[in-house]
Structure formats: C-alpha cells, structure tokens
Amino acid sequence: MSTALTESGTAATTARIEAHGITVRFGGLVALNEVDLLVPAQSIVGLIGPNGAGKSTLFAVLSGLLRPTAGTVLMDGENVSRSSPQERARRGLARTFQHPELFSAMTVRDHVVLAYRVRHAKSRIWSDLVTGRGFRRPPAQETARVDELIDALHLGDIQHRPVAGLSLGKSRMVEVARALAVDPKVLLLDEPSSGLDVKETEELAATLVRVVADHGVSLLLVEHDVELVLGMCDLVHVLDFGVKISEGKPAAIRADPAVRAAYLGEEIERADVQEQIAKIEQGEPA
Numbered sequence: 001m002s003t004a005l006t007e008s009g010t011a012a013t014t015a016r017i018e019a020h021g022i023t024v025r026f027g028g029l030v031a032l033n034e035v036d037l038l039v040p041a042q043s044i045v046g047l048i049g050p051n052g053a054g055k056s057t058l059f060a061v062l063s064g065l066l067r068p069t070a071g072t073v074l075m076d077g078e079n080v081s082r083s084s085p086q087e088r089a090r091r092g093l094a095r096t097f098q099h100p101e102l103f104s105a106m107t108v109r110d111h112v113v114l115a116y117r118v119r120h121a122k123s124r125i126w127s128d129l130v131t132g133r134g135f136r137r138p139p140a141q142e143t144a145r146v147d148e149l150i151d152a153l154h155l156g157d158i159q160h161r162p163v164a165g166l167s168l169g170k171s172r173m174v175e176v177a178r179a180l181a182v183d184p185k186v187l188l189l190d191e192p193s194s195g196l197d198v199k200e201t202e203e204l205a206a207t208l209v210r211v212v213a214d215h216g217v218s219l220l221l222v223e224h225d226v227e228l229v230l231g232m233c234d235l236v237h238v239l240d241f242g243v244k245i246s247e248g249k250p251a252a253i254r255a256d257p258a259v260r261a262a263y264l265g266e267e268i269e270r271a272d273v274q275e276q277i278a279k280i281e282q283g284e285p286a
C-alpha cells in the first residue's frame with residue numbers, strides 16, 4: 001500500500017479515491033460547494049443527504065462522467081481529474097447503477113465470466129467470438145475466481161439461469177459480482193438497496209461487509225436508506241444543499257443536530273407529516 005506525507009510530515013495511508021474542493025454549478029444552481037471526500041483503503045464509506053443534496057452529482061464527478069466546475073479527484077494519490085471513466089476503470093474504479101443494466105438472455109454465471117475476461121483475458125473474448133466456438137474450456141484460475149464470486153454473492157442456485165426474470169435483489173447481487181470480477185480497488189454503489197425488501201437489504205449489507213473484509217476492496221455507497229448506511233459504514237458523509245454538513249463515524253452522525261435538522265426539514269415537507277402537524281395544531285389527536 002502506498003503512503004503519502006501529511007502536512008505535519010507524518011506518513012499517512014493514501015486514500016483509494018479522494019475529492020478535494022469539488023464545486024459543480026448548473027447555470028445559477030450550485031449543486032456542490034467545495035466538497036471534500038475521502039475513501040480510505042478497505043473501508044466502507046457512506047454518502048447520505050436529503051433529496052437534491054448533490055449525492056448523485058458527486059458520484060458522477062468521482063466516476064468521471066461529470067467534469068466539476070472546480071476541484072480535484074485523486075486515485076491512490078494520483079490526479080485523475082482529467083481522466084475518462086474508462087481510464088479510471090483501468091485504475092481500479094468500478095461502479096454499479098441504480099437500475100441494474102444486465103443482458104437479459106445471458107446467464108448469471110456468464111455475466112461474471114465476461115466481466116472477468118474483460119479484465120484478465122480480453123483477447124479470449126474476441127477469439128471465442130471469431131472462432132464461433134462459444135466459451136471454450138476456461139482456465140482453472142478463472143473457474144476458481146468465478147466460483148468464489150458466485151458463492152460470495154449467494155448466486156450458486158441460479159448461476160445457470162438467464163438474468164431475465166430474476167428478482168431485483170438477485171439482479172443487484174449479479175451486478176455486484178460482475179463489478180467485483182474486474183478486481184476493483186474501489187467500488188461505487190448507487191442506491192444499492194433501492195427496490196429491495198427488508199430481508200434482501202439485510203442480506204446485501206451483510207454480503208457487502210464480507211466482500212470488503214475478504215477482497216480488500218473499498219466501497220462508497222450513495223443511499224437513501226440512512227439506517228443501512230449507519231449500520232454498515234465505517235465513515236459517513238452528509239450533504240445538504242450541496243454542502244458537506246457532517247462527516248464522521250455512524251454514532252457521531254446519528255447524534256449530530258445538523259444532520260437531524262437536515263432530515264427533519266425534509267420530513268416536515270412531506271404531506272402526511274404536515275397533515276399530522278396540522279391535526280396536532282388543531283387540537284385533534286394525531
């Protein structure tokens with residue numbers, strides 16, 4: 001693992017990915033205002049905040065899809081601000097999408113095999129296609145790695161099924177397995193729990209925590225499910241109106257009045273809550 005010198009001159013571990021002073025303006029709107037974020041090696045970092053806080057915008061800046069108005073993005077200490085998403089992927093950045101983008105007719109296992117070959121045996125993909133021999137007998141190393149990922153994401157029972165018709169929960173597991181097959185250093189997860197039920201969300205959280213421990217990858221997750229984030233992250237960043245309002249361990253975030261105010265402010269805007277408040281004000285039982 002590489003190290004860098006901090007301002008005080010002591011050695012510190014270089015973050016897998018870090019953003020410094022990120023500002024994004026859309027016309028007159030400041031979507032992000034001088035935001036810093038750091039994802040240390042082998043850690044799970046959460047990014048939360050009310051609707052419109054700037055989470056997806058920061059995600060797009062980190063993955064290289066959006067060029068910020070100002071600020072710098074580093075991977076392993078190297079400036080990648082001007083690198084394309086593809087170049088960042090080559091450096092070890094992988095991401096999943098809010099809506100899984102899978103090939104419906106392909107099996108679960110072939111999704112993982114294909115991703116593995118993109119990273120480890122690119123020429124093989126072309127030779128298989130050109131010679132028309134389909135997927136030839138795979139090398140033992142590939143089989144072992146694909147088996148390991150299928151197993152880690154609990155996809156064994158359905159590995160030979162086409163992904164069409166899989167539940168959203170299972171599709172998400174396939175997406176994560178595929179993302180891990182390229183051996184990323186850091187994986188960005190966009191709303192991984194969206195559309196999942198409570199049990200699937202718990203399973204996903206447990207799986208991700210184990211994957212970090214076993215594979216040494218770092219995770220950054222953008223999530224609406226605050227409890228999920230506070231339950232599984234080492235560090236949490238909170239955005240509100242494009243500004244970082246809090247950063248720290250889950251217990252500190254939970255206790256931070258600024259975070260409560262940001263979320264309370266959002267909840268009060270909800271029609272059902274307003275109705276309750278109106279009733280209370282009118283002296284009716286809520």
Ligand SMILES: Nc1ncnc2c1ncn2[C@@H]1O[C@H](COP(=O)(O)OP(=O)(O)OP(=O)(O)O)[C@@H](O)[C@H]1O
Nearest residue numbers: 026029030031049050051052053054055056057058
């Ligand atoms: N391409 C764009 N053009 C103009 N404004 C944008 C664009 N993308 C985002 N915004 C605005 O920037 C602000 C931050 O949006 P962003 O999507 O990053 O928030 P978010 O935290 O991801 O919200 P949500 O929780 O609803 O997904 C919002 O006010 C949004 O309307």
Ligand SMILES: [Mg+2]
Nearest residue numbers: 052055056057
């Ligand atoms: Mg968003």
